[in-house]
Amino acid sequence: MLVTAAGTATAVNVIKSLSALEGVRIVTTDSNPAQLIAAPTRWQTTHYQVPLASDVEAFVDALSRIAKQESVDAIYPIHDQEILAVAQFRSRFNDTVKTPALTAAAVQECNDKWKNFQKCRASGLPVPDTLLGSELTAQNFAAPMVRKPRRGVGSAGVRVVNAYDELRPDDLTEDVVFQSVCxxxxxxxxxxxxxxxxxxxxxxxxxxxxxxxxxxxxxxxxxxxxxxxxxxxxxxxxxxxxxxxxxxxxxxxxxxxxxxxxxxxxxxxxxxxxxxxxxxxxxxxxxxxxxxxxxxxxxxxxxxxxxxxxxxxxxxxxxxxxxxxx
The missing domain is CATH 3.30.470.20 (ATP-grasp fold, B domain)
Known part of the structure; x- marks a missing residue:
C-alpha cells in the first residue's frame, strides 16, 4: 500500500491504521526526506522523497515509477493536488494498481469552493449563499460575510468581514469566495x-x-x-x-x-x-x-x-x- 504526503496528520492516521493490518507492507512518499517525517521510523515504511504535486508531471512520473518498483497494489493520495493528479493520470499506473474511485471532475468539484457551491445548488443540497470575490459589490455585500480562498486547505485565509470597506484588492478576485455566515x-x-x-x-x-x-x-x-x-x-x-x-x-x-x-x-x-x-x-x-x-x-x-x-x-x-x- 502506497500512502502519499506521509508527513501530514491525515497520512499519519492512515499509516498507523494500515500498520495494524496483517500482511500489508507500507510504502510512503512525501516532499520531505525520511528523517524529517515520523512514519519511516515509527512504522518502518519504505520511504521515497518525491516532487510536490504542483509539478504534476514530475509527481506522477515519480509515483508511477515507485509503484512499479515496489509492486504496489494500491495508492491512497492524501493532499488535494495529489488526489487530483492520481485521478487525472490513472492510466499512467499499472492496471493492477488500485486507486480511489474518484473522477477528476468530482475532485475538482470538491476542492474548488465555487464549483462546489454550484454543484450543491444544482443537486438540491443545502449550502450558504456564495459569491465570487470578483462579483462582490457594495450593493450585493450582505454583512457579515465569510471570506475564503476558492481553493484552500484548513483555515488559512478564512476570515469574517463585517463591512465592504474592510475588503482588500486581493479579496475582489476570482480566487476568493464570500459566503453568508453560518x-x-x-x-x-x-x-x-x-x-x-x-x-x-x-x-x-x-x-x-x-x-x-x-x-x-x-x-x-x-x-x-x-x-x-x-x-x-x-x-x-x-x-x-x-x-x-x-x-x-x-x-x-x-x-x-x-x-x-x-x-x-x-x-x-x-x-x-x-x-x-x-x-x-x-x-x-x-x-x-x-x-x-x-x-x-x-x-x-x-x-x-x-x-x-x-x-x-x-x-x-x-x-x-x-x-x-x-
Whole structure:
C-alpha cells in the first residue's frame, strides 16, 4: 500500500491504521526526506522523497515509477493536488494498481469552493449563499460575510468581514469566495461508502488547531446520515470522504466544505470503535477480514451513543550517524 504526503496528520492516521493490518507492507512518499517525517521510523515504511504535486508531471512520473518498483497494489493520495493528479493520470499506473474511485471532475468539484457551491445548488443540497470575490459589490455585500480562498486547505485565509470597506484588492478576485455566515455547532461527518456498505459518523468539532480537529464529541445521527448519502450520490464519491456542516441562523444545516478523502480528524471517529480505516483498506485490498469489519461498523452504529475524544502528540526520534550529526 502506497500512502502519499506521509508527513501530514491525515497520512499519519492512515499509516498507523494500515500498520495494524496483517500482511500489508507500507510504502510512503512525501516532499520531505525520511528523517524529517515520523512514519519511516515509527512504522518502518519504505520511504521515497518525491516532487510536490504542483509539478504534476514530475509527481506522477515519480509515483508511477515507485509503484512499479515496489509492486504496489494500491495508492491512497492524501493532499488535494495529489488526489487530483492520481485521478487525472490513472492510466499512467499499472492496471493492477488500485486507486480511489474518484473522477477528476468530482475532485475538482470538491476542492474548488465555487464549483462546489454550484454543484450543491444544482443537486438540491443545502449550502450558504456564495459569491465570487470578483462579483462582490457594495450593493450585493450582505454583512457579515465569510471570506475564503476558492481553493484552500484548513483555515488559512478564512476570515469574517463585517463591512465592504474592510475588503482588500486581493479579496475582489476570482480566487476568493464570500459566503453568508453560518453558526455553530460545526460538525464533520466521516463517511464510508462501499459497494455493500454505507455509514456515516458525526464529529462535533469542540476544538480545532490549524483546521484540524483535536477535541470532538463523536456520535451518530440519522438526518446527517441521509445527507451523507445525498452528497455521495451528487458528487459520485466512493470510499472514505468527509464533509462539514454548520447551521443557518434561520435553521437547518448548510454544507460548508467537502473533502474527497478522510480528514485529519477522522482518527477520532476510528478511536470510538468504528474501524473506518481498516474497513476501507481491507475492502480495497480484498482482505478476508473486510466482511467482519463491515459488521463491526454496523454494530457500532446500532449501539449509538456518543463519546468525547481528545488527541495528543507523540515524539519520534530518528538517530543520525556520527558522520551526519552536527
Amino acid at each position: 453558526i455553530k455547532p460545526e460538525y464533520t461527518i466521516d463517511v464510508l461508502a462501499l459497494d455493500d456498505y454505507f455509514g456515516a459518523v458525526v464529529r462535533d468539532r469542540l476544538e480545532t488547531k490549524a483546521g484540524v480537529c483535536v477535541k470532538a464529541r463523536v456520535f451518530f445521527d440519522a438526518e446527517l446520515q441521509a445527507l451523507s448519502q445525498r452528497v455521495a450520490a451528487a458528487f459520485g464519491l466512493r470510499g472514505m470522504f468527509c464533509f462539514q456542516v454548520m447551521t443557518d441562523p434561520a435553521g437547518g444545516y448548510r454544507i460548508v466544505d467537502i473533502n474527497p478523502r478522510c480528514g485529519g480528524g477522522t482518527a477520532l471517529t476510528d478511536a470510538c470503535g468504528y474501524p473506518i480505516y481498516a474497513t476501507y483498506f481491507s475492502d480495497l485490498l480484498g482482505l478476508p477480514i473486510a466482511a467482519a469489519l463491515k459488521d463491526q461498523c454496523r454494530q457500532r452504529t446500532e449501539q449509538g451513543g456518543s463519546a468525547l475524544v481528545c488527541r495528543y502528540y507523540q515524539e519520534v526520534v530518528t538517530f543520525e550517524s556520527a558522520e551526519t550529526a552536527p
